[in-house]
Structures are given as C-alpha cells and as structure tokens.
Amino acid sequence: MTFSFHRIPVGIDNCFLLRGERTVFIDGGAPFGMGSFANNLKRLNVDPKSIELILLTHGHWDHIASLSDIRAMTGAKVAIHHKDQPFVESGTPPFPAGVNAYGRAMSALAKALIHPKLPRIKVDLVLDDNGMSLAEYGIPGNVVYTPGHSMGHVSILLESGDALVGDMAMNDWYLRLTPGLPILADDINLVVESWKKILPMGIKRVHPAHGMAFPVEVMHKEISDFDRLHPNR
Numbered sequence: 001m002t003f004s005f006h007r008i009p010v011g012i013d014n015c016f017l018l019r020g021e022r023t024v025f026i027d028g029g030a031p032f033g034m035g036s037f038a039n040n041l042k043r044l045n046v047d048p049k050s051i052e053l054i055l056l057t058h059g060h061w062d063h064i065a066s067l068s069d070i071r072a073m074t075g076a077k078v079a080i081h082h083k084d085q086p087f088v089e090s091g092t093p094p095f096p097a098g099v100n101a102y103g104r105a106m107s108a109l110a111k112a113l114i115h116p117k118l119p120r121i122k123v124d125l126v127l128d129d130n131g132m133s134l135a136e137y138g139i140p141g142n143v144v145y146t147p148g149h150s151m152g153h154v155s156i157l158l159e160s161g162d163a164l165v166g167d168m169a170m171n172d173w174y175l176r177l178t179p180g181l182p183i184l185a186d187d188i189n190l191v192v193e194s195w196k197k198i199l200p201m202g203i204k205r206v207h208p209a210h211g212m213a214f215p216v217e218v219m220h221k222e223i224s225d226f227d228r229l230h231p232n233r
Contacts, residue, residue, distance in 0.1 A: 003140055005162065007207070008040045009033065010070075012172075013062050014209050016164050017046065018156075021138025024053045025076065026156060026164055027209065028067025037070060048074045053125070055143065056080040057166030057209065058150040059087030060096065061116040068119040079125035079132075081145065084152030091118040096149060096167075096184040103183035127154060144198055148191030149182050155194075161204030162213075168194060169219060171211025179206070179214040180222045189233055195223050 006017045010029025015037075018024040023046070029037065041048055051074040056063060059080055064087070071078060080088055087093035095111050098104030131143040131154060141158035149167040156164040168191060171179035185191050199220065207213045 003138070005158065005164075006040070006044060007213075008037060010037050010066050011062070012210065014207070014211075016156075016207065017041075017044070017051075018134070018137070018139050018141075018158075019046070020134075020140070022053075022136075023051045024055055024134065024137050024139060025051045025070070025074070026055050027057055027166070028054060028064040028070055028078075030062040031065040033066045034069050034073075037066065038073070051076045053137065054078050055154075055156070056084070056088070057155065057164070058153040059084035059093050060150060060167070061093045061114070061118070063166070063209065064088055064093060064121075065116065065118060068121060071121065077124035078121060079127060080123055081127045081129075081152035081154050083147070084150055085123050085126055087152075088121050088123055091120040092116060093118070096186050099181070099183050099185050099188045107184060144201070146191075146194035146198060148187050148189075148194050149185045151186060153194075155198060157198060157201055157203065159202075161202055161216075162207060163198065163203045163205070163216070164207045166209045169206055169208045169222075171208050171214055173211075175210055179208070179211065179218050181219075181226065189230075192223055192226050195219060199223070 003020045008015045010033030013030040016026040054076045098107040129145045146155045170182045203216045
C-alpha cells in the first residue's frame, strides 16, 4: 500500500490530504481558501471527487468556513466529534477563550468583530470519545480524542510519527512567535492532559493547523514547563 500526506493551506488554516487506498481530507478550511484548495489538488493531480471523507479536527469557524464549498466540490462525507457537531450543523460556531493576556484580547476582538453565519451542514459520521481507525481508508493511522482547545477536538496520529493536531499547538506569527501550546482554548488544562495522552504514542513531528511543522521535543518541553509553572492546577 502506498500512502502519502500533503499540507494544503486553505486560508489561514493548514488542511491535510491523506492518500492511501482511499483519500481523506483533514479540516474544512478558513475563509477565502478555495483557490488554494483547488490549485493544490491540481498540482498533486488529485481529482476532488476522489476525496471520500472530510474529517474535522474541531468545529471552530476557521476550520469550517470553506467546508460547504469543499463538500460541494468533492461530494465527500463530513465527520466530527459529537461535542463539536452542533457547531457545523448550526453554522454558528463559537470562539474559544484566551489562555493568556494576548489570547484573551484576541478572543474578545474576534467575538466583537466576527459573527460567522455559515451554511448549515449535516454531519455524516459522528465520532465518540474512542475516535476511529483510518484503516478502512487504507491510511495507517488513528483519530484520537484530544479535548481542550474545544471539547470535541480530535487529532490524527499517523504510524509514521506525524501528528496532525489541529489547534492543540500553534506556530504562526500572529498567534505566537515560537511553537507551543495554543493561546486560545476552552480549557488549557485539558489541552495539557490531552498532550500527555498522545505524547507516548510514537509522535515524532507535530503538524499544527496554524504554522509549520516542528519536532515533538518542543511539546515535551512545553508540557514540562507548564506543569512546573502550574504545580497546583
């Protein structure tokens, strides 16, 4: 079996194309990203109709703003954890809280200025806390429930050691100057616990939704530093 994965920027959101026996697309992208989506599929010589599943790491607006257009182009089914399912089906996803002063200011500004009213999309595959295997798609990896940034957040752990972690980590200049924990999260303590859950699972490289990939050793240090600074959490 031949497997490959590719980063596909859709607006400010990194999405990922997983190609095994069948093809899965990770996340629904931010606004104004369809040109990049179409161009990257053309570059890779991928027929949009070959994408069978759009697997959402979570339901925040910047991860589902282009979902309706992507689904229309591909005809793919949509999967998300049940706790974030209402965000997709209502078309009115919430914003996460800020973790630090900068994150709180960003969250407050976003809530004041951005009022997403997205197309309502019926979810086809609802995930539970047990996640799912991607083996039926011929993709060597698993979907793991990793709540904290949102209560329905999931990550995709590939057997290669690549972890597609959505907003469990951030590495883009407008969020943080160095890679590490998110500055936006519904429960940062739960984010840390989710990292402790997946770090022993053979991760070698972290692929965030915002910013470029980085070595997993960064997150080992981040979690250690967090525990040291918050001993009584």
